Amino acid sequence: MRATLRGLTDRAAAEGLLDVAYTSMDSPFGTLLLAATERGLVRLGLPSQDAESLLEDLAARVSPRVLEAPARLEETRRELDRYFEGRLRAFELPLDWQLTDGFRGRVQRAIARIPYGQTRSYTEMAGEAGNERAVRAAGTACGTNPIPIVVPCHRVLRSGGGLGGYGGGLAMKEALLSLEGRR
Amino acid sequence: MVSELPPFQVLLDEHAADVMAVLRGAVGRVDADDCFQETFISALRAYPKLGGASNLRAWLMTIAHRKAVDHHRAKGRRPVPVAEVSEVTLSDPEPEGELWALVGTLPPKQRAAVELRYACDLPHAEIAAALGCSPEAARRNLHEGVKRLRRELA
Numbered sequence: 001m002r003a004t005l006r007g008l009t010d011r012a013a014a015e016g017l018l019d020v021a022y023t024s025m026d027s028p029f030g031t032l033l034l035a036a037t038e039r040g041l042v043r044l045g046l047p048s049q050d051a052e053s054l055l056e057d058l059a060a061r062v063s064p065r066v067l068e069a070p071a072r073l074e075e076t077r078r079e080l081d082r083y084f085e086g087r088l089r090a091f092e093l094p095l096d097w098q099l100t101d102g103f104r105g106r107v108q109r110a111i112a113r114i115p116y117g118q119t120r121s122y123t124e125m126a127g128e129a130g131n132e133r134a135v136r137a138a139g140t141a142c143g144t145n146p147i148p149i150v151v152p153c154h155r156v157l158r159s160g161g162g163l164g165g166y167g168g169g170l171a172m173k174e175a176l177l178s179l180e181g182r183r
Numbered sequence: 184m185v186s187e188l189p190p191f192q193v194l195l196d197e198h199a200a201d202v203m204a205v206l207r208g209a210v211g212r213v214d215a216d217d218c219f220q221e222t223f224i225s226a227l228r229a230y231p232k233l234g235g236a237s238n239l240r241a242w243l244m245t246i247a248h249r250k251a252v253d254h255h256r257a258k259g260r261r262p263v264p265v266a267e268v269s270e271v272t273l274s275d276p277e278p279e280g281e282l283w284a285l286v287g288t289l290p291p292k293q294r295a296a297v298e299l300r301y302a303c304d305l306p307h308a309e310i311a312a313a314l315g316c317s318p319e320a321a322r323r324n325l326h327e328g329v330k331r332l333r334r335e336l337a
Contacts, residue, residue: 001203004216005195008223017227020190059190064231066190 009069019063021072022055028084029172032149034073037062040094041076044147046168061099080149086179089116091150099146103129107141114155117180121159143167149176187236191227198240199223202247205313208305209251218254222247241315248299248313285335286328292316293328300325 012018022035030047082088106129126138142153154176166173206215311321
């Protein structure tokens with residue numbers, strides 16, 4: 001049965017019917033959920049987030065053709081593994097930004113450009129996205145980042161240096177910063 | 184617009200084993216894998232266009248049933264190798280043609296029950312699984328269908 005199911009997933013992919021491929025992976029913080037379209041990684045679920053509702057959300061917002069297909073995410077998983085081991089400083093995997101738009105989207109793209117081991121303030125991110133007074137909106141953009149870790153919203157802090165918030169919990173934010181040699 | 188359809192993987196997780204069981208009963212172990220793939224590829228292709236998420240199981244089982252019938256039809260047409268070709272012409276190459284045409288006119292549930300029973304050779308319990316109803320209801324549909332056919336042919 002397992003081989004039959006794998007055959008089905010392969011064929012779905014070959015016929016262009018696999019709109020969202022997903023898999024889960026172990027990380028030092030718990031299980032992560034990875035979801036990709038043909039364009040690239042579209043969603044990364046943190047351990048604190050409910051995988052089931054996350055997949056339902058993808059079915060509603062991207063396509064209901066959502067299938068578990070670990071092979072399609074092999075490269076993503078490898079990059080993340082190397083990142084967690086401290087051996088990868090810049091992700092090269094392609095991203096699909098379709099779950100974000102407008103000001104939030106601009107903030108999130110700006111976050112993706114913050115180099116490894118560096119931090120920015122919410123105010124700076126608001127400015128980079130074109131409106132430095134929209135600090136709250138920049139905070140919301142961090143909180144709704146569909147691809148955390150890879151789009152490193154953990155590198156965005158309060159202006160005074162306070163941690164701010166993090167979808168995966170502040171302990172995880174702190175651990176990611178210390179992995180990158182910041183704390 | 185928010186779609187109510189669950190991720191397709193949920194359908195696989197919940198119904199793959201039953202679809203496979205029905206297909207194994209209908210076409211045999213060897214060919215069930217192919218029919219299974221055909222079933223889910225067809226389903227996947229049509230899935231986003233489905234109106235809503237009501238009774239996805241019955242929808243899947245209907246597709247599986249159709250694939251099983253297709254399979255039997257294709258097999259029927261496949262030439263069987265023989266040592267010697269008979270010179271006798273068969274008088275009626277499709278003796279059951281009329282009967283199956285009549286089956287096609289039955290109400291959907293009765294038709295499905297009759298096809299699953301006599302084309303796919305499924306027992307009542309599996310017909311019930313395929314139709315998403317109780318074995319009693321499957322038996323009733325089958326009975327009503329056959330009764331109607333008898334009446335039509337009389």
